[in-house]
Amino acid sequence: MWSAFGGAMSDALDDDPRTAVVLADIGTHLFREARRKHPDRIINVGIREQLMMGVAGGLALCGLRPVVHTVAPFLIERPFEQVKLNFAQQDVGAVLVSMGASYDLPPYAFSHFAPGDVAALDSLPNWTIHVPGHPDEARDLLRHALPGDGRVYLRLSSRTNSRPHPVSSRFTVLRQGRRGVVLAVGPTLDQVLAATSVLDVTVLYASTIRPFDAHGLRTAVLARQRTDIVLVEPYLAGTSAHQVASALVDVPHRLLTLGVRRDLEVRSYGTPEEHELLHGLDPVTLGKEIRSFLVLEPGGRDAG
Structure with a gap:
């Protein structure tokens, strides 16, 4: 970049x-x-x-x-x-x-x-x-x-996705599903796609996060059977939580925010990949967090 x-x-x-x-x-x-x-x-x-x-x-x-x-x-x-x-x-x-x-x-x-x-x-x-x-x-x-x-x-980031998507002020719908909506911001997309590859969820992508596409999120959420949202951002977890709340102020919903942990100041050097693992932004950890939040097993089935 x-x-x-x-x-x-x-x-x-x-x-x-x-x-x-x-x-x-x-x-x-x-x-x-x-x-x-x-x-x-x-x-x-x-x-x-x-x-x-x-x-x-x-x-x-x-x-x-x-x-x-x-x-x-x-x-x-x-x-x-x-x-x-x-x-x-x-x-x-x-x-x-x-x-x-x-x-x-x-x-x-x-x-x-x-x-x-x-x-x-x-x-x-x-x-x-x-x-x-x-x-x-x-x-x-x-x-x-x-x-x-x-x-x-x-x-700009050195962490990149494998391919570009057309830039837009609107969120891009990359996958349709029934069991929740996952919004991936910027270079988190490839990890999110890998983490949700066997889950029955909608995946939205944003390369522009302000202004926040409230209409796009509402449309995706209201089309689902469940109003569960996972927000994955490559900076402080929950940075856009208030935007989600405003977009869905009249819609009962649950929100899981994933990103750079707020409870951790990392003073070690390491590599970007190691920091990604530490903050749980790798595909394996993201998959576990998303499945647990949505109460899903691999394959998209309801647990239990």
Whole structure:
């Protein structure tokens, strides 16, 4: 996804004189050639993330379309006050593009983990949040975001699905079933499909999670015999639980939220795969959790 972003963004700098890139040392290698052609629209402020957001806010106030890029915790958490004041308070837009996701960079330890990034942005108004599951989706979502003036967060990850799906603000129905609805966000999809391969459930896919497709979820839930929902997100478990509750405020339902565990701060290095296992986002653990919640045996039969 990182390379896809660099290529798409370099093309955009060639095609649209309104676009500009603001960096804080990380990712500069993606724009070596583009910087030779557009030195005035690629700005590296050094390791000064708060300044990075101030510069981007100023560019937006001047009518440019800033794209701000660094590792997720340095993009969202460290300069969060500047994100709030320079964009939301001033009512201007930017495209924030992160890399590293929740635990993609374990060699750099806990300081480079950002499982709370989506939850943090969710506390601010009018942010569109994209969580692509494939490099092609990341490229398409960036291209869709650049022409506008809105506030957009594009969350890149090294964890990817085996194939892309068309990007949309609506949830994509990948499988129909009668015993519940499983919503997979971004790069969790392949694990969810493997975990539910023998279960009689509907599987929805989202590469855009804000705005939340309340209509799509309601349609899927109300078509089922049971109003049981499993939400699988690649960041803090339960981040979108309030959106599910709002979408189904008049519908009695049960909800299981799966994602990065909230009761665990992992200070070990390891690999992304090991962190995935620790948080229960591997197919085997997901399958056990989903079957237990839906009270199903393999094959989709009701237990007992």
